[in-house]
Amino acid sequence: MEFPTHSSPYLPLRNDLSRLMATVMLALVPGALAMFWFFGWGVIFNLVIATTTALLAEAAVLRWRNKPVRAALLDGSAALTGLLLGLALPPLAPWWIPVIGSLFAIVIAKQLYGGLGYNPFNPAMIGFVVLIISFPLQMTLWSPPGGIMGLEATGFLDTARLVFTETLPAGASLDSITMATPLDESKTLSSLNLTWQEILSDPRFGNYGGYGWEWINLAFLLGGLWLWKRDAIQWHIPAGMIGSLFLLSLLFYIADTDSFASPLFHLFSGATMIGAFFIATDPVSAATTPRGRLYYGAGIGVLVYVIRTWGGYPDGVAFGVLLMNMAAPTIDYYTRPRVFGQRGEQDD
Amino acid sequence: MVTLLEKPATFPGGLHLPSEKSRSLTEPLTSAAIPARLHVPLGQNIGEPAEAVVKPGDKVLRGQLIARSLGYISAPVHAPTSGTVRDVGDYPVPHPSGLSAPCIVIDSDGEDRAAETGLQMDRVYEADPADIRQRVRDAGIVGLGGAGFPTAVKLNPGPDHIVDLLVINGAECEPYITCDEALMCCRPDDIIEGIRIMRHALRAKQVVIGIEDSMPNAIECLRKELERVGETEIRIVAVPTRYPAGGEKQLIYTLTGEEVPSQGLPIDIGVVCHNVGTAAAVARAIHHGEPLISRVVTVTGAGVARPRNFDVRIGTPIGDLVEQAGGYTPDVARLLMGGPMMGFTLNSDRLPVIKTSNCILAASRAEAPDPPHPQPCIRCARCADVCPASLLPQQLYWYAFARNLEKVQDYNLFDCIECGCCALVCPSHIPLVQYYRFAKTEIWDMEREREKADLARRRHEARLQRLEREKKALEERRARARKALDKKPKAGDADAKKAEIAAALARVKARKKETQAATGQADGGNGDGN
Numbered sequence: 001m002e003f004p005t006h007s008s009p010y011l012p013l014r015n016d017l018s019r020l021m022a023t024v025m026l027a028l029v030p031g032a033l034a035m036f037w038f039f040g041w042g043v044i045f046n047l048v049i050a051t052t053t054a055l056l057a058e059a060a061v062l063r064w065r066n067k068p069v070r071a072a073l074l075d076g077s078a079a080l081t082g083l084l085l086g087l088a089l090p091p092l093a094p095w096w097i098p099v100i101g102s103l104f105a106i107v108i109a110k111q112l113y114g115g116l117g118y119n120p121f122n123p124a125m126i127g128f129v130v131l132i133i134s135f136p137l138q139m140t141l142w143s144p145p146g147g148i149m150g151l152e153a154t155g156f157l158d159t160a161r162l163v164f165t166e167t168l169p170a171g172a173s174l175d176s177i178t179m180a181t182p183l184d185e186s187k188t189l190s191s192l193n194l195t196w197q198e199i200l201s202d203p204r205f206g207n208y209g210g211y212g213w214e215w216i217n218l219a220f221l222l223g224g225l226w227l228w229k230r231d232a233i234q235w236h237i238p239a240g241m242i243g244s245l246f247l248l249s250l251l252f253y254i255a256d257t258d259s260f261a262s263p264l265f266h267l268f269s270g271a272t273m274i275g276a277f278f279i280a281t282d283p284v285s286a287a288t289t290p291r292g293r294l295y296y297g298a299g300i301g302v303l304v305y306v307i308r309t310w311g312g313y314p315d316g317v318a319f320g321v322l323l324m325n326m327a328a329p330t331i332d333y334y335t336r337p338r339v340f341g342q343r344g345e346q347d348d
Numbered sequence: 349m350v351t352l353l354e355k356p357a358t359f360p361g362g363l364h365l366p367s368e369k370s371r372s373l374t375e376p377l378t379s380a381a382i383p384a385r386l387h388v389p390l391g392q393n394i395g396e397p398a399e400a401v402v403k404p405g406d407k408v409l410r411g412q413l414i415a416r417s418l419g420y421i422s423a424p425v426h427a428p429t430s431g432t433v434r435d436v437g438d439y440p441v442p443h444p445s446g447l448s449a450p451c452i453v454i455d456s457d458g459e460d461r462a463a464e465t466g467l468q469m470d471r472v473y474e475a476d477p478a479d480i481r482q483r484v485r486d487a488g489i490v491g492l493g494g495a496g497f498p499t500a501v502k503l504n505p506g507p508d509h510i511v512d513l514l515v516i517n518g519a520e521c522e523p524y525i526t527c528d529e530a531l532m533c534c535r536p537d538d539i540i541e542g543i544r545i546m547r548h549a550l551r552a553k554q555v556v557i558g559i560e561d562s563m564p565n566a567i568e569c570l571r572k573e574l575e576r577v578g579e580t581e582i583r584i585v586a587v588p589t590r591y592p593a594g595g596e597k598q599l600i601y602t603l604t605g606e607e608v609p610s611q612g613l614p615i616d617i618g619v620v621c622h623n624v625g626t627a628a629a630v631a632r633a634i635h636h637g638e639p640l641i642s643r644v645v646t647v648t649g650a651g652v653a654r655p656r657n658f659d660v661r662i663g664t665p666i667g668d669l670v671e672q673a674g675g676y677t678p679d680v681a682r683l684l685m686g687g688p689m690m691g692f693t694l695n696s697d698r699l700p701v702i703k704t705s706n707c708i709l710a711a712s713r714a715e716a717p718d719p720p721h722p723q724p725c726i727r728c729a730r731c732a733d734v735c736p737a738s739l740l741p742q743q744l745y746w747y748a749f750a751r752n753l754e755k756v757q758d759y760n761l762f763d764c765i766e767c768g769c770c771a772l773v774c775p776s777h778i779p780l781v782q783y784y785r786f787a788k789t790e791i792w793d794m795e796r797e798r799e800k801a802d803l804a805r806r807r808h809e810a811r812l813q814r815l816e817r818e819k820k821a822l823e824e825r826r827a828r829a830r831k832a833l834d835k836k837p838k839a840g841d842a843d844a845k846k847a848e849i850a851a852a853l854a855r856v857k858a859r860k861k862e863t864q865a866a867t868g869q870a871d872g873g874n875g876d877g878n
Contacts, residue, residue, distance in 0.1 A: 001667065001676070003683040005446065005693035007782040009768030010684060010716035011365065011523070015730065015775035017723050075723060117724030117776075234733070283728040288742060290732070332743075339760045340360060340737045341597065341610035 020232055021076030024278065027227045028083060031220035031274055035087065038145040038212035041159040042091025046098050047083060053102035054082030061111040077116050081105050084124040084279060088271065088318070089131070092141035092154065092178060094166050100134075101127035121325045122285045125318040132313065144179035145212030182210030183270045184314035186261060195258040200265075209268025217273040224277025236290055238276040240297025241304070242267060248305045266305065275304070275317035285325040292328075292335035299324045299331075350512045350604045350618055352556055352583065357605040359598045361736040362590045363769050365689070367562060368523045368715075372648040372655040377534040379642075379659045380672055382429050382456055386663030387700040388414065389441045390450045393490040394497045395421030400452055406433045409463035411639050414452050417485070423498045423703075424488045426639040427454060428661035430461040442666075442685050442699045444692040451700075454663065468637035473548050477503070480549040480634065487633035488640045488703075493517055493528075493594075493623035494686060496704035499630065502622065503549045505615055512618035514552035515603060516543055516627055518559040518566065519587055519594030522687030525707040527644040528624050530657035532559070532566035535628055536573035542627030543582060545634055550620055554583075557624070558599050561586040591689065592767045596621045598736055610763050625706075645701055647673040651680030651710030660701050666708050667697035679712035688716060689768040723776040731770035731780060737763045741770035745780055748787035753794060756787045764788075821862065829855070 035043045058078035062069045072078070085101050105127030113119040132139045143154050154162070154177060158169045168174065180188065182205050189199045199205065206214050227233045245266055252260040266272065271279070280286065280300050287296035300320040307316025391397030398415035408414055408427040415425040431454045439451040467483050469475060485500035505511050516539075520528040532539060547555050559567050570584055587593050587602045597608045600619050608614050614621050625644060632638040641662055648655035653674025660669060666683070670676060684691045685705055701708075709716075731741035739760055747756040764784050771780040832851065 001680075001683075001697045003681075003693065003695055003697070005695050006719050007779050007785075008688070008690060008692060008766075009772050009781070010682070010688040010691070010693070010711065011772060012714070012717050013720065013771075013777055014773050016777075017726065017775045020728075020775045071721070071723070077726075115724065117726050234729075283726050286727070288727050288729040288732065289740065293729075336740065336759075337732070337738050339610055339739060339763050340601075341607045341612065341763060342760070343609075 017075045017077075021080050023230055023232045024080055024227060025076065025083060027223035027230075027232070028087070028220075028274075028278060030223045031216060032083075032087060034212075034216040034219035035091075038216065039091040039143055040146060040154050041156045042093070042143065042154065042163060043087070045095070045159065045163050046089045046091065046093065047086035049095055050086035050089070050098035050102045051079050051082030053099050054078045054085070054106050057103050057106040058111070061107055062115075065111070065115075067115070072116065075116065078106055078110075081110070081123045081127075084274075085127045087274060088124070088128045090139060090141040091143050092159070092162055093138050095163050097131055097135060097138050101131045103127075104130045117284055119284055120328075122279060122282050122321050124282075125279060125321045128318045129322060132318070140180065140184070141174075141178050142181050143177060179204070181270065181314060182206070182213055182265075183308060186265075187314060190259065196261060197258070205265075208262070208264040210265070210270075213270065214268040217268040220273035220277060224273060227277060227281075233277065233281045234290075234293060236293035237281050237286060237297035237300075240294040240299075241276045241280055241301040242272070242297075244298035244301030245272065245305055246301075248302060252309070260309065266308065270308070270315040271317040272304070275300070275321065279317065280321055280324075285321075285328065287324075287328040287331040287335070289332055289335045289337055291337070292331040295331050295335065296324050296328060299327065350606050352513070352554065352585070352603055353605050356585065356587050356602045358588070359593075359601045359736055360738045361734045361769060362592060362598075363734055363772065364589075365523050365591045367589075368648075369526050369529065369562075372524070372526045372646050372657060373529065375654065375656040377530045377644065377657045377659060380645075380661070380664060380669055382458075382460060382661055383664050383668045384456055384458075385434070385665075386428055386431075386454045386456065386661065387439050387441075387451045387665070388425055388428060388454065388663040389439075389700065389702055390415050390425060390452065391441075392425065392496060392662070392703040393423045394495060395419065395423070397450065398422060398425045400436045400450070402433045402436070402452065404433050404435050407431075408433060408454060409461050411465045411637075411641060412463040413486075413639075414454075417488075417498075421498055421501055423490050424486065424639075425452070425662075426465075426488055426641050427463075428641040428663050429454070429456045430459050430463075431456040440696065440699055442694055442702060442705065446695050465637045465639055467633045467639060469634045472545055472634055475548075477549040477551065480545060483634060484549075484630055486639070487629070489626065489629045489633060490640070490703050491623055492625035492629060492643055492703065492706070494690070494704055494706055499622065499626055502620060503546060505550060505620065509615050510618060511550045511552040511615070511620050512554065513604065513620075514543070514547055514550055514555045515600055515614075515619055515621040516555065516557040516624055517594055517596065517599055517621055518557055518563075518570075518624040519599055520563070521560060521589070521591045521594035522689050522691075522707075523591075524648050524709050525646050525687045526648070527646045527657055527706050529563050529566050530646070531625055531628055531644050532563070533569045536569045537577075538628035538631040539570065539624050540573045540577060540579060540582070541635060542629065542631035544579070545630050546622060546627060547582075552620065555581065556583045556585055556603055558585050558587050558593075558603055560589045560593055562589040591769070592736055592765070595736065595765055595767060597765070610760065640703060643701070643703060643705070645669065645705055646707040647710075648707065649680075649684075649710040650712035650715055651676055651682070653677055660705075662703060663700045665698055665700055666694070669701065669708060670697060670710060676710060677712075679714075680710045681713040682711045682716045684709040684711060684716065689772070690766060719779060720777045722778045725774075725776050725778055728775060730773045730775065734769040734773050736767060736769065737765060739764060741780055741784075744787070745778060745783050748783040751787075751790070753787060753791050757791065761787055761791070825859065825862065 059069050105123035109123040109126035110119045246263045249263040249266040253262050287293050303320035304316040396418040398417050400415045402414045409430045412427045414427050417424045434455045435453040438448040441449045467487050481500045481503050489499040490496040606617050609616050629640050645660045646657050647669050683694045743759050766781050768781050
């Protein structure tokens, strides 16, 4: 009897790229729901527009490069890039913001480098940084988190009109329907020489991480922990990032409680949790050795703190991730694990 | 000095795999029928293949030498049964390449008459270890765990080494395979006897048998046997079941907490490791005079009707074994030799069982699915998390893919044991092990080429030097001749003529001497060049 042959191992393979991406997307649901709860329909618009654009752009470039389109779209990586970018954008941003961001992320940051697996930078964060540098005004269009000071989140129709035609609801001004994020606001307020105790008394700062934002971060933390439990990510990068951000902010907070925000504020404000569990853990552009991943995460944490505290932008996750992307190959090179049976470096 | 740990150490990486072992253990270990025709390959071991000493038409007896070993790392081959040599030539053999190799084809006469082998030994525990080694060598015994390294070589630690610990490997960590477990349960006497002979031959200070804790029956059988023979110096340690616990380096680490040096041998840390099956084969040879002509083979998988273990004569066609295990089921999709992690697929069941065939796995499509189409590597590094050698499989893959053979060695490619854990967990379904094998063979190939080129270069340089020397010698001779010509006295008187003749003779003599010296020098020069 004749049989077909191929290379070992022969057991059914355990993991699958599409399943891995789907797990990550599923883990984003609690955070996305929390954002929807506080920021309304704009979040959904961003997600839909960014993801659709990402998929279309991926398909177009793959066709142009004569690569199989279906398999690549089904792996879910383009959709995930779109989702992550969509979650990073302000809810009242006009429709072309997610479109440009997604196009840049997929076409320039991913496909021009060779597609999945070859991009040195996190595509979603490239898209985000391009937007925040090019369109600073549109990138501040955060609505007030629903329920704050008795304000309602902008309704479906009003949001749709705002996003697609850039017309404001009757009788409203841009200032009346937007509100600076706590990270942004804290910068402005501390430049007015207010102490942190005074800043935190503002209702926008919620209990510890900013009204709404603390819940959103908690939800992303929940999803992230589930990812870790499901073995979809390793603990090193989130632990490194959260750990270094916590330690650094604690250090400054202890030194001067008036001028520096508390560690709790840093951990549960802005993009900390989605950054630590979903963005920094993008395997393609991160460091890969166990020790390297810890350093890589810690580096992001430090950069986030530095940019938030002394930099020109309200949040530093995107810049932190991209800067550490650049360092990842070097980190990998210097953190190669000791091979089984090789003596330690001291003995060499 | 290595010492046994009280609590087993945990080697890095590894995977928990489905065991699938119970199905082949439901029926007892029996001898398989001797087929009418056997194909006995000459190369069944690591090292040099053997050289046939029989020719077509020769009558052979069971256990008779039919191919002698060539060199130190080699093993002789014996007739698995009595009969007539039908042919000596190239036939398909079980090898990943699917190529043919030299085989001796024997037609059985059905009588299975035994030859006197002279392997048997009385008073073995008073014998010289060298004598035991020679008999193990003559019996054609190779490591039966799968690699097939000649056992006699591993019984010779050399004058520079003291064997602190003899590790007997009964871990059998790959799914489906149960040949060692069956042997431990059915023939513990052979195993323990073989271990004692090996201990004597190696003058090993301690002996330990490492068995996966998923095989309590095997542990119990060996323990009872130790009790029966009153042996108290052999320990049995149950090691945690986790693939690849039965890898030599992994097992030694589990038992002792010591790492075998990278690209080194266990003997470098005073350890020697042998498989339980090998130990039993040694006992059969020394006590019963039987060379290695049979082995235990697991025939299993959803593709056979009645999975079980057989004691099989070397050279038996795999198809015959499957037949005796109830034949194929309709589900059969793939035929493997060895386990599903480190074995290889066979293209046909007409291939013979050889000394290293521990398992015939007739797998269904569900058990061994078609390899899915590979997707790009996303550097998730799951491969690194499961690598028992703590390598960076993902980096190795990129460098192997780019054919960067220097970098791939920099990342310790040759510490890879090809266990397959990385490929099993890769979400992109990249056949990683295949890339590593490819890179390894490319490197071996390159090294062979380099050696060849080196030799050619050295030869060429030596030749240039010789030519140069010859040229110089010639020029010197000419210069001297010219000088002599200038000094030549005017022709005329007889004395002068005589003197001229004498001078000419002297010149001829000198030239002769010079040529001799020059050839001598050239030879010496060649020697220096090499």
